Amino acid sequence: MTDLTRRSLLRTSAAAGTAALAGFPALAQTLAQSREITVTALGGVWEEAVRKSFVAPFEQKTGAKANVLLGSPPQWLSQVEANPQNPPIDVIITTPDLAITAAKTDLLDPFTTERLPNLADIPEEFTKALSGKGTVFDYGVAGITYNKKTVKNPPKSFREFVDRTAAGEWTASLPGLTYAVTPIMLIWTLAKALGGGVENVDPFFQAMARMRKNVVFWGGPNDFFNHLSSGEADIGIYFDGRTWAHVDAGADWMDFVNPSEGGSINALAVIKPKNAKPLAWDYIDVMLSPEAQLRFATMLNYPVTNRKVVYPDALKRRFTPWQQAHFPPYEEIAKVRSSWVDRWNREIRG
């Protein structure tokens, strides 16, 4: 019998480790990793929708595994920018403005119907808007969400919303600057509704100066719901889809108005970093398929972009066709976004 000493144990372990690293397990691990991709999702009901609508059919179709990474688009893009040769993420969902920025820095692979057969059923505008290096797969409209119990007569337009907020008729909850989409969904949207635009956001800042004392800011979409449910605010600028998701979850005291000026489209795009695993194309093609998109739309109450999707009547009534809302000029906004943020910091305390 051999005595088991510390030295012999160390020697044996080292030999076993070397053998394991040098032998088949390493190869097996590499192979396993090539059959695994990392995809992204926002938190909450979003994650659930991604898992059920996209991940499950992808795994069933390919036999591969998709690991879901939670977070936010700026964070994911930063991770890819830090390691573009071997990106840690294979499929990213992001706002179009960030997708455009990433496309300009040559971080992304182009989308083609050869790689993505279902891309043929997505309106061309959504791919062109991203310089062909990604496409929009779902969108929402930023409008006015309110508490029916405290706001009996909701505003019909953004202009009316601003006037009545300034008059102190209610406390409004607006997206703050820690929320990445705020320059688009609030600054540009209100500026446009009040007679300005990308080149002139004075109307927005003038409106904010009038409203400020009756405004609180939300840092993330869940904050908005907390503001309304806790009674801190009565009304605010929010997304239609998230409002309907809350209503369906039992918050039947909430309602949404698509303002007469037209809400702004807040789209989400899907992109594939260069050097991401080829399996990512299969996942993206599933994301763009009518079956997966319908399931996603049903779960999240957000319209999707595949032309072949036929919504049930209940959803059809809630959804605003993208042609009837304003598609933000993302590239132009990207050029002036920093100056808007700087002005906000100096003029608006919040």
Next chain:
Amino acid sequence: MTAAPRPALTGRPSIGRPFLALPAVLFLLAFFVLPLLDNGLRSVVPADGQGLTASRYVQVLTDPFYLDSILQTVLLSGVVTLICALIGYPVAYYLVRHAGRLSSLIIFLLIAPLLTSIIMRTYGWQVLFARRGLINTWLVQDLGLIERPLRVLDTPGLVVASLVHVLVPFMVLSIAAVLQGVDRRLEESAQLLGASPWRTFLSVTLPLSLDGIGTGAILVFMVANGSFVTLVLLGGGLKTLPLLIYQQFNTTRDFGLASAMSTVLLAVALVCLILQLRLVRRSGA
């Protein structure tokens, strides 16, 4: 008398001992020093990648808006630290000198807030102090004490209260640890020589426990200095440096300016740390 030779920890020569620190040194090098250098480099490389520039530092250190932000950051941390010390000292004193069997319960109650996620704690403040929240409903509807709900959320006061709530345990435990070691015979001697209990506290106990206040102050100040989630969720109209840094990453994606601001934040924290250490040492701790 000759001191007994200290027993060796192992039979190996002492020359190998510095290598025991190697894992910690490598860890700090990989996850602190190198990222810090990278951050510093980002802050001086212009957007086009050509040459070096100090323009971002000039912007942060000369623009009144950013200077005000630095001031707000330091003031917020200072006020939170001061309030934590004022609340924490009596609690620590009671804990060490009078709590007896209750001390375990008090320590549990102190650290209980740390067992909950910071987001849940912050939402708790919202539920309590919202315009139609619990407190305002009592005051306006149930008790009829005021006509209009108090505006508590989105004020600097609630941000301070929320930070004190979570940071005061650090202060209490730091002070308690030092108070525990104060030789009671020194206090008894002072009283035997005619000092009143208050004079004894001011002349003996407090100076001997300054080390604990100093440690607690450094801990609280440093954490408050970098606090972020509380400010995002409770607002308060404050524009501290951590908030502005996050904005640059999340909204404008100006990594260069964010890096410059984070270097300045680190420098501010270090300066405050050195000042606090000097203050404590000068006070005789």
